[in-house]
Amino acid sequence: xxxxxxxxxxxxxxxxxxxxxxxxxxxxxxxxxxxxxxxxxxxxxxxxxxxxxxxxxxxxxxxxxxxxxxxxxxxxxxxxxxxxxxxxxxxxxxxxxxxxxxxxxxxxxxxxxxxxxxxxxxxxxxxxxxxxxxxxxxxxxxxxxxxxxxxxxxxxxxxxxxxxxxxxxxxxxxxxxxxxxxxxxxxxxxxxxxxxxxxxxxxxxxxxxxxxxxxxxxxxxxxxxxxxxxxxxxxxxxxxx
Amino acid sequence: xxxxxxxxxxxxxxxxxxxxxxxxxxxxxxxxxxxxxxxxxxxxxxxxxxxxxxxxxxxxxxxxxxxxxxxxxxxxxxxxxxxxxxxxxxxxxxxxxxxxxxxxxxxxxxxxxxxxxxxxxxxxxxxxxxxxxxxxxxxxxxxxxxxxxxxxxxxxxxxxxxxxxxxxxxxxxxxxxxxxxxxxxxxxxxxxxxxxxxxxxxxxxxxxxxxxxxxxxxxxxxxxxxxxxxxxxxxxxxxxxxxxxxxxxxxxxxxxxxxxxxxxxxxxxxxxxxxxxxxxxxxxxxxxxxxxxxxxxxxxxxxxxxxxxxxxxxxxxxxxxxxxxxxxxxxxxxxxxxxxxxxxxxxxxxxxxxxxxxxxxxxxxxxxxxxxxxxxxxxxxxxxxxxxxxxxxxxxxxxxxxxxxxxxxxxxxxxxxxxxxxxxxxxxxxxxxxxxxxxxxxxxxxxxxxxxxxxxxxxxxxxxxxxxxxxxxxxxxxxxxxxxxxxxxxxxxxxxxxxxxxxxxxxxxxxxxxxxxxxxxxxxxxxxxxxxxxxxxxxxxxxxxxxxxxxxxxxxxxxxxxxxxxxxxxxxxxxxxxxxxxxxxxxxxxxxxxxxxxxxxxxxxxxxxxxxxxxxxxxxxxxxxxxxxxxxxxxxxxxxxxxxxxxxxxxxxxxxxxxxxxxxxxxxxxxxxxxxxxxxxxxxxxxxxxxxxxxxxxxx
Numbered sequence: 001x002x003x004x005x006x007x008x009x010x011x012x013x014x015x016x017x018x019x020x021x022x023x024x025x026x027x028x029x030x031x032x033x034x035x036x037x038x039x040x041x042x043x044x045x046x047x048x049x050x051x052x053x054x055x056x057x058x059x060x061x062x063x064x065x066x067x068x069x070x071x072x073x074x075x076x077x078x079x080x081x082x083x084x085x086x087x088x089x090x091x092x093x094x095x096x097x098x099x100x101x102x103x104x105x106x107x108x109x110x111x112x113x114x115x116x117x118x119x120x121x122x123x124x125x126x127x128x129x130x131x132x133x134x135x136x137x138x139x140x141x142x143x144x145x146x147x148x149x150x151x152x153x154x155x156x157x158x159x160x161x162x163x164x165x166x167x168x169x170x171x172x173x174x175x176x177x178x179x180x181x182x183x184x185x186x187x188x189x190x191x192x193x194x195x196x197x198x199x200x201x202x203x204x205x206x207x208x209x210x211x212x213x214x215x216x217x218x219x220x221x222x223x224x225x226x227x228x229x230x231x232x233x234x235x236x237x238x239x240x241x
Numbered sequence: 242x243x244x245x246x247x248x249x250x251x252x253x254x255x256x257x258x259x260x261x262x263x264x265x266x267x268x269x270x271x272x273x274x275x276x277x278x279x280x281x282x283x284x285x286x287x288x289x290x291x292x293x294x295x296x297x298x299x300x301x302x303x304x305x306x307x308x309x310x311x312x313x314x315x316x317x318x319x320x321x322x323x324x325x326x327x328x329x330x331x332x333x334x335x336x337x338x339x340x341x342x343x344x345x346x347x348x349x350x351x352x353x354x355x356x357x358x359x360x361x362x363x364x365x366x367x368x369x370x371x372x373x374x375x376x377x378x379x380x381x382x383x384x385x386x387x388x389x390x391x392x393x394x395x396x397x398x399x400x401x402x403x404x405x406x407x408x409x410x411x412x413x414x415x416x417x418x419x420x421x422x423x424x425x426x427x428x429x430x431x432x433x434x435x436x437x438x439x440x441x442x443x444x445x446x447x448x449x450x451x452x453x454x455x456x457x458x459x460x461x462x463x464x465x466x467x468x469x470x471x472x473x474x475x476x477x478x479x480x481x482x483x484x485x486x487x488x489x490x491x492x493x494x495x496x497x498x499x500x501x502x503x504x505x506x507x508x509x510x511x512x513x514x515x516x517x518x519x520x521x522x523x524x525x526x527x528x529x530x531x532x533x534x535x536x537x538x539x540x541x542x543x544x545x546x547x548x549x550x551x552x553x554x555x556x557x558x559x560x561x562x563x564x565x566x567x568x569x570x571x572x573x574x575x576x577x578x579x580x581x582x583x584x585x586x587x588x589x590x591x592x593x594x595x596x597x598x599x600x601x602x603x604x605x606x607x608x609x610x611x612x613x614x615x616x617x618x619x620x621x622x623x624x625x626x627x628x629x630x631x632x633x634x635x636x637x638x639x640x641x642x643x644x645x646x647x648x649x650x651x652x653x654x655x656x657x658x659x660x661x662x663x664x665x666x667x668x669x670x671x672x673x674x675x676x677x678x679x680x681x682x683x684x685x686x687x688x689x690x691x692x693x694x695x696x697x698x699x700x701x702x703x704x705x706x707x708x709x710x711x712x713x714x715x716x717x718x719x720x721x722x723x724x725x726x727x728x729x730x731x732x733x734x735x736x737x738x739x740x741x742x743x744x745x746x747x748x749x750x751x752x753x754x755x756x757x758x759x760x761x762x763x764x765x766x767x768x769x770x771x772x773x774x775x776x777x778x779x780x781x782x783x784x785x786x787x788x789x790x791x792x793x794x795x796x797x798x799x800x801x802x803x804x805x806x807x808x809x810x811x812x813x814x815x816x817x818x819x820x821x822x823x824x825x826x827x828x829x830x831x832x833x834x835x836x837x838x839x840x841x842x843x844x845x846x847x848x849x850x851x852x853x854x855x856x857x858x859x860x861x862x863x864x865x866x867x868x869x870x871x872x873x874x875x876x877x878x879x880x881x882x883x884x885x886x887x888x889x890x891x892x893x894x895x896x897x898x899x900x901x902x903x904x905x906x907x908x909x910x911x912x913x914x915x916x917x918x919x920x921x922x923x924x925x926x927x928x929x930x931x932x933x934x935x936x937x938x939x940x941x
Contacts, residue, residue: 052648086473090278102264
């Protein structure tokens, strides 16, 4: 198992944000964490990426405990946030080089990786512009390249298609599938049900900090006798409430 | 699209992740590159120092140098009235740059500046001299005119020479030794080298400047590498990498320190070049300094580097608390002020660098810089200073790193408002209701704008205003008020597009508030003066010679009263009020409670007057003024109060004369005290209770 969330709990000042969430993502699998805003998706991903410490429970990445073997766990992880945050005054090349070095790549390997990712993600014309001048779609491509720079075994992507147009979303979906096909474990969050239905091998439905249901999109639709994932989700919530 | 190939698998990064020094280096290189591409940083770091000093320098040269040289070269026009006195006239004719004339020998001509001095010779001077009597010469001059005062000085020299010759003649005539009238001949020798004398000026100004420039240099980079990274959302991705947070913080810290050092060096370089190329002749002409102590400028660098290391750490620790660039800016601004103020320590006579002061941050930097420049360094306190600075730096870095570990501070949602209301309070986890009422002004300056303005004005006064005042008190004061204080205020208003009403509280006051301001202003000088006298005489008495000097300068009886009132009462009432009760008070009242705003305003007003002996009185006045303006909702009662307070003190000073004004006992009278108290209490009650005038028609 490449990503293991075991009974993760996180409490904020007034309310539990994540309330006992457990799931696993296998190698070569895309797992989608679905839910409305405030369901606890981002908090769950942050705990798995080692940015937040769970109040209780364990997070494992590539077999390493995110708390006890943090360095190994993080070295195996590529992570993007929902903001496609890039250094505005640096060029994509400089951003990629910075992160590559932080992941311990030597200069030769680094330039090879940048070359490959440039080709695969079509960054050619962007490489020497300032990130501040890139469009949202272009930023997301650079952001993905940054997460892939050290060829991690595990990808955690928070809302990778948020704010993107149709073409850019498709492109990102293509990159995610490609990563899956190369045996990586991909965990992503989204609130676009239709997209998750097309992209994810399995989904987990998160609502008010709890995992309501887990399985393939088709299983869920069958079980709820719904035409779409969205319909199934709404039915589940109304039952739960 | 070619998606089939995501490249060759990379060896697992496990075990080869960089630790320690290498990470610090990677972070340092990247942050430095980014910092050098930041326009704000570049302006503060490079453009500001390279432009500021030459501009200030040219200004000073124009103001002092040219005027001085012209004045020195122009002959004084001395008109003689009365009978001919050949010896005197010959003396004047031989005198330095004097033109003697008999035309226009009237007071009226003097008043109209047709002549510079009127010399009245008594009719019977010949007979008086024969009888060994004293001839009474009358020298009429205009104290408000520079040329006239120079004429007086030159004429006095001639008269002194003539007197000496006449005394010698009288002694000879009576067969008495020439030493009869000179029982003592005191010859003074000063032992300080020329350098030490000149270094005095540098030692006053440079410590403040060093601290200010290093602080400013660290300001934007400190925000950019911490809160800026949070705001852009890059910090999360950075923290998801397998690098040690301490190394990350160290790399960022070193970049901020580098920026601070570069800023400091460029400032010093610019100061040095300005002095060398432009300012030296002017300063020489004005007798401010005869040569520039270059080694002093160079030694400043030595003190600047530990200062930069410390300030960078302090600023990065505070900036890390901000969730957005703007929030961090509002957090850092008070730090900028707090760090700047102890620098005044170097201005207080008697405060020395010893084992105690060496432990006080900022104070120790200021004192060390001062001593380095003055060329008298005690090595043990200097060593303690460096060690304690290192220790404080370490503590600040530790705090900064802890912020990076804190989820509460890393992931707290951005408030979005950006005004930073009650920010410090929230961070200190003290929950109280928002202090400022609803509908707080929307057009006031931001606290950081106000702080920048205050710092700029303070720097201008130290660099330009004080030398000018030392050179020529009245002109210097007027330039300080109307140019160095008012012009920056108006510039800020213009540049930041602020409304006079919101930013300066320049609005119509209620009549009650006006009456209150007038009553309280008329009585305050007496009460505050007395109170300060009672307290200060025990805590920090003004040295008597300084007190005499101070009163002589301010209450000189030979000056025009109207000029005094304009320069010392009306000008500060307008200019200082617009800065302190206008921009500063209006900017702070939206981020703190009334009490804090009043206290801070008084404190800053006290500090602004630079002299430690006047701190208490000016602080009290500042607080009273701030309270009035806040409660009345208009700056006008404050201006009236300020003007009448100063005017009363001036008039009283003139009436009582120099000596009495200097000692309080003479001024203490119980009827006066009770009258003033009643007047003050009634006035303050009216001003505070009045409240703002009824809002005008919104269309108007």
